[in-house]
Amino acid sequence: MATAILFFNEKEILVKDKSSGLDLFKPFKIGVYSKFTEDRIKHLIQEHVIQKGIDIEEILFNANEGILIPNEIYNPEKKEAYFTLNYPEIGENKSIYDEKIDAINAHFISTRFNWFIDFCSEHMPQTPMVNSSKKYLDKILSNQKEKNDVHIVLKDNTFDLIKLQNQKLFSFNCIEYTTVTDVIYFLIAHLDKLPKKAKNIILYGTETQTKEAKTLFKKIKSLSEILLTTHTDKALIQFLS
Numbered sequence: 001m002a003t004a005i006l007f008f009n010e011k012e013i014l015v016k017d018k019s020s021g022l023d024l025f026k027p028f029k030i031g032v033y034s035k036f037t038e039d040r041i042k043h044l045i046q047e048h049v050i051q052k053g054i055d056i057e058e059i060l061f062n063a064n065e066g067i068l069i070p071n072e073i074y075n076p077e078k079k080e081a082y083f084t085l086n087y088p089e090i091g092e093n094k095s096i097y098d099e100k101i102d103a104i105n106a107h108f109i110s111t112r113f114n115w116f117i118d119f120c121s122e123h124m125p126q127t128p129m130v131n132s133s134k135k136y137l138d139k140i141l142s143n144q145k146e147k148n149d150v151h152i153v154l155k156d157n158t159f160d161l162i163k164l165q166n167q168k169l170f171s172f173n174c175i176e177y178t179t180v181t182d183v184i185y186f187l188i189a190h191l192d193k194l195p196k197k198a199k200n201i202i203l204y205g206t207e208t209q210t211k212e213a214k215t216l217f218k219k220i221k222s223l224s225e226i227l228l229t230t231h232t233d234k235a236l237i238q239f240l241s
Contacts (some may be wrong), residue, residue: 005018009064010030015054016233020234021236022234050123069082150201152183183213
């Protein structure tokens with residue numbers, strides 16, 4: 001029986017084989033949300049995952065928004081207030097969720113679609129669902145070897161920028177982008193905001209994205225002293241496992 005990870009974000013849904021990192025069916029692009037779109041996504045999961053007996057080990061929900069709140073000031077009754085202070089619009093048919101990140105004594109607050117939560121609870125009740133940014137933070141903070149790395153995780157239309165200093169979280173941001181060029185030029189504009197000893201940037205993305213990032217890095221003089229390490233989908237799946 002194949003074991004897979006299901007990724008769901010606001011623009012795309014895909015299921016990746018845990019061993020190979022390959023898509024188990026063609027990624028479904030999401031344009032405008034409607035009842036038809038919801039039904040189509042449910043049908044795809046039913047047909048290509050549930051009916052084929054594929055074991056979904058984990059569901060990673062890529063939300064476009066997320067914030068970190070330290071434990072010492074966190075109040076569960078105020079999680080909506082924390083979130084709307086940063087993102088005034090919660091969105092239709094969404095609810096706010098919080099998840100603990102023990103490594104940094106904080107809570108990660110994000111949103112999820114109610115209909116998708118209901119569907120997964122009915123058809124995959126034993127499968128854990130985690131916000132992907134929270135998962136990346138957990139893994140990076142627990143597996144971190146270098147003390148001052150900068151990690152970039154490219155998602156569909158946002159990227160997570162995770163900065164470490166002295167093996168501790170320096171900052172976390174979830175940033176919108178359109179092209180890989182946007183990401184690289186964002187880095188250039190914010191070089192002075194990187195941890196002082198940062199010499200390594202680890203970037204996760206598709207094969208096309210990582211190739212483009214490498215090409216751009218070679219051309220830009222201000223990035224010449226920074227080592228770029230790239231990982232494609234298979235490496236990301238292995239890293240998250």
